[in-house]
Amino acid sequence: MLNYADKNRLEIFKALCETNKYFNVGYPEDFDFDYSELKDFLDYSLNNCGDHEAYCNYILNTFQFEKEAVDWFIRLFKGDPKDIYGYVTHGGSEGNMWGLWIAREKYPDGLVYMSKDSHYSAAKNIRMLGMTSVIVDIDDRGVMVYDDLAAKLDTSKPAIIFATIGSTARGAVDNVTDILNVLKTSGVKDHYIHGDQALSGAILPFVEDPQPYSFEDGFDSLTVCITKGFGSPMPAAIALAKRENLENIACEVDYIKSNDLTVAGSRNGFTPLVAWYITKAMSMEAMKERVQYKLDLAQYVVDELKKNGVDAWRSKNSITVVAPRPSEAFIHKHKLAPFDNSIHIITTAHNSIASLDRLVYELLLDYDITSNSQHRLSGSGQ
Ligand SMILES: Cc1ncc(COP(=O)(O)O)c(C=O)c1O
Structure with a gap:
């Protein structure tokens, strides 16, 4: 007491x-949320360590809700849960780390191209992952300058594009169709596109005339914040990526008798309930x-x-x-x-x-x- x-x-x-x-x-x-129907679950030590699709020895997990919420977001971004996997992260920064990690495992010698207006988590994650970045200019509205991208592309190495879909400062959206055109004409052999959709990922799927935001548009992975777009009492985001690229990051964990495809060990078990609640209540x-x-x-x-x-x-x-x-x-x-x-x-x-x-x-x-x-x-x- x-x-x-x-x-x-x-x-x-x-x-x-x-x-x-x-x-x-x-x-x-x-802050327009009301999750009072979930309050009882703050009395339990919920933990979603590991993969929500696998069995875990730790019973107080919210895997069943996480799976449904993630599948809902996969469909929102025009993907098929057969091909796309995802999980509820601690926030947008972790989602960006996950996307860059998957990209690095696929293309260890890839260079990361990102605009000057990318969120600071991009530079932080790139440093932690030991990757190399190339900074691309922005126009006066904060959008990546595609000519500058073309000029700076090293065509001898895979291109990992960190596209910002709703920049922190100006709400600018890098256009992935234009980026793909640059990649095609440049002759670069391999590419991977991660979308930092922390902000506009919660806007574009809901408007009449969106800029490209979906898996159909060419993203290999993306992250969208729950806290920013929908409201949540604690930080949370959804991270999604193509299953075909996950093999290199998977690891079998004897301790929890589960497979792990995520960045953290213990994971918040309450925020997946919040994500699920949003998809059910609205x-x-x-x-x-x-x-x-x-x-x-x-x-x-x-x-x-x-x-x-x-x-x-x-x-x-x-x-x-x-x-x-x-x-x-x-x-x-x-x-x-x-x-x-x-x-x-x-x-x-x-x-x-x-x-x-x-x-x-x-x-x-x-x-x-x-x-x-x-x-x-x-x-x-x-
Ligand atoms: C564009 C963008 N990406 C990523 C993030 C990081 O999200 P979080 O603070 O949830 O880690 C933010 C946060 O403001 C952001 O604006």
């Missing part, structure tokens, strides 16, 4: 969580509406800022609104994530027109107070 002082600390921390649960506009985590229609709601909010913020002469924009199918950098006080107050001379506002599902109106109003005041005329669109009546 906790003593009085420690209980009090938890009460104070709970009040902080309650007050701030809808705070974030700088990060893509959604219809495809509801998911599409939810994504459209977020996209509409993003467009609303762009329109409001532009109406007031601010040079704000978002990419196609993106919930990331890019705007000029305000004062440090504003960034600190709203816990924004600045980059270059910009900030972004990410319109997650727990936001509303009213909450964003307040933010836009304060942002406009801040621009005026800091009299940053460079924030303004030219000819906007300044």
